[in-house]
Structures are given as C-alpha cells and as structure tokens.
Amino acid sequence: MSxxxxxxxxxxVGAGPRAVMVLxxxxxxxxxxxxxxxxxxxxxxxxxxxxxxxxxxxxTDQSELYLMNTPSFFPTASAADNPGLHPSTAALSFDQxxxxxxxxxxxxxxxxxxxxxxxxxxLTDLFEQVRHALEARPEVGAVMTHRAEATALxxxxxxxxxxxxxxxxxxEEAGRTAVxxxxxxxxxxxxxxxxxxxxxxxxxxxxxxxxxxASPALHYQGPQIPSDVDWRVVPAGAEVLxxxxxxxAFDLMAQLTQGRGGAFHRVAGxxxxxxxxxxxxxxxxxxxLMSRRGVPYLPKAELMSFVPHGTSLSYLSDRAVDGLxxxxxxxxxxxxxxxxxxxxxxxxxxxxxxxTQPEFLGGPVRARTFLSELVGLLEEAGRGAPVTSRHxxxxxxxxxxxxxxxxxVAYADPYRDDVFDSAEQYHETVATLLEQACAEAVLxxxxxxxxxxxxLHAGRLLVKQLVAQGHISxxxxxxxxxxxxxxxxxxxxxxxxxxxxxxxxxxxxxxxxDWVGRAPAVQVVDDRFVAVSPQVADAHGQDPAAVTGxxxxxxxxxxxxxxxxxxxxxxxxxxxxxxxxxxxxDEDGELRPSSGFDVTPRPHRLRGADGAVREDVYVIGLxxxxxxxxxxxxxxxxxxxxxxxxxxxxxxxxxRDVVARLRx
Numbered sequence: 001m002s003x004x005x006x007x008x009x010x011x012x013v014g015a016g017p018r019a020v021m022v023l024x025x026x027x028x029x030x031x032x033x034x035x036x037x038x039x040x041x042x043x044x045x046x047x048x049x050x051x052x053x054x055x056x057x058x059x060t061d062q063s064e065l066y067l068m069n070t071p072s073f074f075p076t077a078s079a080a081d082n083p084g085l086h087p088s089t090a091a092l093s094f095d096q097x098x099x100x101x102x103x104x105x106x107x108x109x110x111x112x113x114x115x116x117x118x119x120x121x122x123l124t125d126l127f128e129q130v131r132h133a134l135e136a137r138p139e140v141g142a143v144m145t146h147r148a149e150a151t152a153l154x155x156x157x158x159x160x161x162x163x164x165x166x167x168x169x170x171x172e173e174a175g176r177t178a179v180x181x182x183x184x185x186x187x188x189x190x191x192x193x194x195x196x197x198x199x200x201x202x203x204x205x206x207x208x209x210x211x212x213x214a215s216p217a218l219h220y221q222g223p224q225i226p227s228d229v230d231w232r233v234v235p236a237g238a239e240v241l242x243x244x245x246x247x248x249a250f251d252l253m254a255q256l257t258q259g260r261g262g263a264f265h266r267v268a269g270x271x272x273x274x275x276x277x278x279x280x281x282x283x284x285x286x287x288x289l290m291s292r293r294g295v296p297y298l299p300k301a302e303l304m305s306f307v308p309h310g311t312s313l314s315y316l317s318d319r320a321v322d323g324l325x326x327x328x329x330x331x332x333x334x335x336x337x338x339x340x341x342x343x344x345x346x347x348x349x350x351x352x353x354x355x356t357q358p359e360f361l362g363g364p365v366r367a368r369t370f371l372s373e374l375v376g377l378l379e380e381a382g383r384g385a386p387v388t389s390r391h392x393x394x395x396x397x398x399x400x401x402x403x404x405x406x407x408x409v410a411y412a413d414p415y416r417d418d419v420f421d422s423a424e425q426y427h428e429t430v431a432t433l434l435e436q437a438c439a440e441a442v443l444x445x446x447x448x449x450x451x452x453x454x455x456l457h458a459g460r461l462l463v464k465q466l467v468a469q470g471h472i473s474x475x476x477x478x479x480x481x482x483x484x485x486x487x488x489x490x491x492x493x494x495x496x497x498x499x500x501x502x503x504x505x506x507x508x509x510x511x512x513x514d515w516v517g518r519a520p521a522v523q524v525v526d527d528r529f530v531a532v533s534p535q536v537a538d539a540h541g542q543d544p545a546a547v548t549g550x551x552x553x554x555x556x557x558x559x560x561x562x563x564x565x566x567x568x569x570x571x572x573x574x575x576x577x578x579x580x581x582x583x584x585x586d587e588d589g590e591l592r593p594s595s596g597f598d599v600t601p602r603p604h605r606l607r608g609a610d611g612a613v614r615e616d617v618y619v620i621g622l623x624x625x626x627x628x629x630x631x632x633x634x635x636x637x638x639x640x641x642x643x644x645x646x647x648x649x650x651x652x653x654x655x656r657d658v659v660a661r662l663r664x
Contacts, residue, residue: 006039007141008662011163011185013150013569014193015048016055017077017123017634018621021648022191023130023143024078025655028088030139037664041141044134045185049168052145053127054120055195062227064106064115065254069247069496071111072098074306075119076637077126082645083638085652090129093637097122111304113497116227139662148181151568153190153578153617161190161616166568188661189616191654192597192606194623196225197565199558208524208552217527221553226251231259238285239549241522241529245289245296245515246490249555250500257284257507264503272442272498273435276506287513288547290531293413293487294518295430296504297495299441301450306636306644307461308445308454311348315378316340316459321466330473331466333480335384341459342385342408343378346392349406349452350374356446361399370399408452412488415518420536423514423545430515431508434501441498457493460485460630465643467629475587481629516547560622560632561595577609578617582626596626603653618654620647 012019050056076093079085098105108114131143152164167181212220261281358367393405420426440447507513517533529552538545563581573579582594598607606617625631641649
C-alpha cells in the first residue's frame with residue numbers, strides 16, 4: 001500500500017498526553033534530521049472518542065475542583081528543555097505555557113497545583129501547535145483526528161495494520177475540513193497510547209454491585225475516574241462509605257462539598273492543620289473514609305522543586321549502584337538497595353534535625369557531635385537496615401534519652417499495632433496526625449520528616465529507572481518494590497497539596513468527614529453497607545465500632561491491568577493473540593501475569609501470543625507497566641529522557657523509528 005503511494009500512514013490510538021508527546025517528537029525528528037526519501041510523505045491519524053490533546057482524563061469541560069497532583073513547574077508533554085532531546089519548534093512545558101497564557105491558565109502560580117481542566121487547555125493548545133507545525137512541513141500530508149473508538153487492530157499479511165473504528169459522534173475535522181469517520185483505517189504502523197481503560201470489577205466489588213442492583217436502598221460506585229462520575233446523584237445527608245484515601249478521595253471530597261456550594265474560609269492566625277473553617281451549604285453528604293492503613297495520604301512538602309534541593313543520595317549513589325550491578329548482575333531491592341536508601345533517609349532526617357532542631361539532641365554542640373558519629377556509623381559497610389537501626393538507636397539514646405529512633409516504614413502504617421477504645425478516640429488520633437503532617441509540610445526543607453521523605457522519593461525515582469532498565473529481578477519487584485516499598489512511598493510522598501488535607505480536617509471539624517479505622521471489612525447487612533475496623537472499639541469498648549451507610553464509593557482508578565480491561569480493543573487484542581500479557585517470574589520461578597502488555601525494549605513494540613514481535617505496533621504509557629514502574633506519572637520538565645522524563649524518551653524512540661520508515 002505505502003510503497004506504491006509513497007505515503008507512510010501512522011495511526012495513533014489515543015489522543016491524550018502520550019499521543020501529544022509522540023507527535024511533538026515526530027516534529028522534532030523531522031526538523032532536526034536529514035531529508036526524507038523522494039516523494040514520500042507522512043500521514044497521521046489520531047483516534048479517540050475524546051478531544052485530541054486532553055483526551056479523557058484532562059478534558060476541558062470538567063470541574064475546576066479536580067486538581068493535578070503536581071505543581072505547575074513539574075509536568076510537560078513536550079521536550080521543551082529535557083537533556084538529550086532536541087526540542088521541536090512547538091515545544092512548551094506546562095510552566096512555560098501558563099506564563100504566556102495567564103487567563104487560560106486561571107493565573108495559576110509556579111508552585112500551585114493546577115486544575116486538571118487547565119492542564120487540558122495546555123494539551124489542547126500544544127496539540128494544535130504541533131499539528132499545525134507538522135502540516136506545514138513538506139514531508140507531512142495531513143494530521144487528521146477522528147472522534148471514534150478503536151474497536152480492533154489486526155496485522156495485515158504484507159505488513160502494516162488495519163484499525164477498526166466505531167464513530168463517537170459522526171463527523172470530525174481534519175484541519176478545517178469536516179470528514180466522515182471511516183469504518184477502518186489501514187496503516188503502515190500504529191501507536192497504542194491508550195491511557196486509562198475500563199476494567200472488570202474484582203469479585204468483592206462485583207458482590208457489592210450486585211447487592212446495590214438488587215436493593216433500591218443501596219448505591220454502589222465502582223472504581224472510576226472522578227470526573228466521569230455524576231456526583232449529583234448522591235443526596236444531601238447521605239451516609240457515604242468511601243474506600244480509598246488517596247487522590248481520588250480528595251477529588252470526590254471537594255466535589256461533594258465545594259461543588260455543592262460549601263465554602264472553606266481561612267482562619268486568621270491559625271496553626272497548620274487548623275488553617276481552614278468549613279461553612280456548609282446544607283447539601284453535603286457525610287463521608288466515612290477508610291483504607292487498609294486507616295489514614296489518608298500525607299500532604300506534600302511545600303518546596304520549590306519536586307525533590308528537595310538539599311536532597312542527595314550519598315549511599316544509594318550512581319557509583320554504588322553501578323558497583324552492585326557489576327557484582328551481582330540482577331539486583332534484589334531488599335538485600336542490595338534498601339539498606340543504602342535507608343541510610344540516606346536516616347542521614348537526611350538527623351542532619352536536618354541537627355540544623356533546625358538541635359535542642360532535641362542536647363543543643364547545637366551535642367547535635368553536631370551526634371551527627372558526626374551517626375554519619376561514621378552509616379558509612380560502615382555491610383549492615384542491613386535492621387542492624388543499622390539498632391546501632392543508631394543506641395547512639396541516639398546517648399544524646400536524647402527516651403527519644404524514638406526514626407522508623408520510616410512505620411510512618412506508612414502508623415496504627416498497625418494499636419487498638420482504640422472508641423471511634424471518637426480514633427478520629428482524634430488521626431486528626432492530630434494530619435495536623436502534625438500539615439505543620440511538617442509548611443516547614444518544607446526545614447522539616448526532618450519531610451527531608452527524610454524527600455530522600456525516600458529520590459530513591460523511588462532511581463528505583464523506577466532501574467526497573468525500566470531491567471536491573472532489578474522480577475521476583476524482587478513483586479516481593480519488595482510492589483509488595484511494600486510502593487505503598488510506603490505512595491502514602492508518604494505522593495499525597496495531595498497541604499490545602500487538600502486542611503480541607504479534610506475542616507470537614508471533620510464540621511461533622512462531615514471521619515475515618516473508619518485500619519484494615520476495615522465491608523459487608524451488606526439489612527440494606528446497609530457496614531464497615532468495621534477490628535482495631536476500633538464501639539462506645540462500650542466491647543465490639544468493633546460499626547459504620548453504616550447506603551452508599552459505597554470506591555475512591556480509586558480502575559486497575560491498570562491489561563488482562564482486566566473490558567474495552568473492545570483490549571479484549572480483541574488479547575482474544576485474537578495480536579497482543580499478549582507480559583509475565584513476571586516470582587521467587588519460586590513461577591511465571592505470573594504482569595500488569596502490562598508483553599513488549600520489546602524501546603521503542604516498545606508489541607509481542608503477540610505466539611511470541612512474534614509486531615514490528616508495526618508500538619506501545620506507550622500505562623500499558624508498559626509490566627516493564628516500567630509508575631507509568632501514570634507525567635514526564636518532568638527539565639529532566640532526562642532516561643530517568644524522570646521516561647515517557648518523552650519512549651515517544652522519541654517511537655518517532656525516530658517512524659521517521660526512519662519515512663526516509664526509506
């Protein structure tokens with residue numbers, strides 16, 4: 001097809017930020033490279049039921065109350081200033097865009113957390129600028145968008161693919177010309193930039209959904225993107241059980257309070273944690289929040305950078321990691337990496353304490369002496385984290401008798417061994433914890449705790465890179481990275497901005513939000529959802545306290561597992577063997593399904609069920625979670641494509657391969 005027409009046709013399935021990255025990298029490759037083969041032109045088709053640029057998650061018609069989880073200076077969907085990547089003429093980071101578009105960005109500041117709809121405006125503008133620049137080039141015939149759902153992708157016998165489409169709303173635009181959405185597209189290559197996908201409910205979730213379907217008194221909301229849920233159907237005064245206390249919980253909390261006319265007011269002179277007062281509208285439900293740990297994600301530190309400027313990994317250094325790889329080959333996170341990262345966490349905590357709170361260590365002179373002896377202890381090789389902690393604990397008692405040594409892992413599950421005499425006692429304990437966390441967030445780099453979390457977060461970024469490079473064994477990834485390290489860093493370093501936690505505390509003081517307890521169990525009893533934590537007693541101190549409601553909401557995204565996907569394209573790819581689920585080998589040597597597709601190294605070509613590489617199909621984004629970790633996190637402005645801007649590196653590899661086709 002293409003050899004005769006001398007047109008290289010590319011279909012990009014998905015029109016969100018990863019698709020924008022691919023197009024911007026295509027533009028950069030064309031601008032920086034050699035001329036294409038004579039007469040050969042590129043034609044690009046972008047397929048998505050949602051608008052090109054923002055796609056589904058970042059669409060611009062959603063409520064302004066849904067916030068991003070990173071400040072303005074962090075994200076980018078183009079290689080504006082990322083080392084190792086030549087920027088295109090259309091490249092802009094979000095921070096650069098919002099500075100030249102103050103009205104469209106709602107005047108959000110550098111360190112503020114933008115609305116997701118504002119980020120959608122950035123993606124809309126960036127997509128249009130990239131498309132215009134591509135279509136202005138002699139090598140490009142057209143960049144067409146199709147508001148349609150891709151329902152199937154089939155390899156063609158002679159090479160290339162056929163993509164079947166189902167129109168979303170009939171007609172779309174290619175440039176300025178309206179065209180009918182075709183039933184199918186044949187192309188030389190396709191990029192799967194699918195983003196978040198619909199997924200099947202778990203067995204427990206299915207039982208709750210069935211119970212709600214059978215009873216008009218019960219209402220169940222399964223995992224979903226918050227902006228896709230019609231929260232208006234939740235009546236005022238309803239008792240709502242909310243499972244999950246991550247970012248989705250803060251989203252629905254805002255929509256069911258501010259979104260209903262309530263207002264948060266600043267309290268003059270108040271300490272962190274008590275900075276807001278909530279004025280109800282009278283239309284709010286009551287939220288009963290729960291999770292396995294029993295506490296919400298803690299607020300992020302208020303910093304000028306994503307990782308504190310003063311953070312460095314002295315023990316888990318690049319040199320140390322290179323040495324470990326040379327010695328061991330595949331690394332075991334718990335045995336090889338965590339002992340070093342743990343030392344970095346401890347060093348940052350006590351170095352900051354010695355600098356900002358020396359009185360806790362006996363005054364400035366004794367604090368310096370303690371820190372010097374601690375660093376000497378940490379630099380002695382051959383200790384695991386438990387041994388390091390024991391010796392450091394003994395040292396600490398010499399300088400601060402009775403003070404507990406830092407146990408960063410315990411912070412992630414603070415009430416693991418605690419029992420509470422009443423729900424009120426538990427509520428008071430959680431509120432105190434969150435108020436303290438808000439105070440630490442305000443201190444930023446002067447907070448020992450936040451600097452320890454900063455070191456932990458820096459370690460996570462390095463571990464992400466090592467996972468993507470294949471340096472950590474799959475068994476250790478399953479057992480350690482996903483088993484306990486990921487929940488640790490998610491709860492401590494991936495939380496919302498402080499104001500979201502301040503809002504939760506204000507709602508609690510207004511009687512509109514509380515916390516159920518650790519490890520809650522939920523069941524249906526007499527047309528009620530009933531949640532019980534085994535560690536929180538009722539008012540009589542005998543049985544566990546029961547929290548009931550007629551609504552149960554899963555405050556979480558649909559699971560990012562390709563074998564749980566229910567969208568037609570996901571089902572067809574796996575059912576027809578066009579794609580296969582990747583595998584991980586556990587510590588017993590058993591192969592277990594991974595969460596993502598089976599793919600090659602960059603440019604991440606798809607593998608079929610027969611093991612054959614689909615040379616014409618590339619994958620980018622969430623469905624790479626089998627070979628990457630943290631695929632939902634955006635590329636970071638100014639960072640390397642091999643590290644914290646990995647998505648841009650993936651997009652660049654795809655673009656380089658596509659342009660190679662064009663150059664013949």
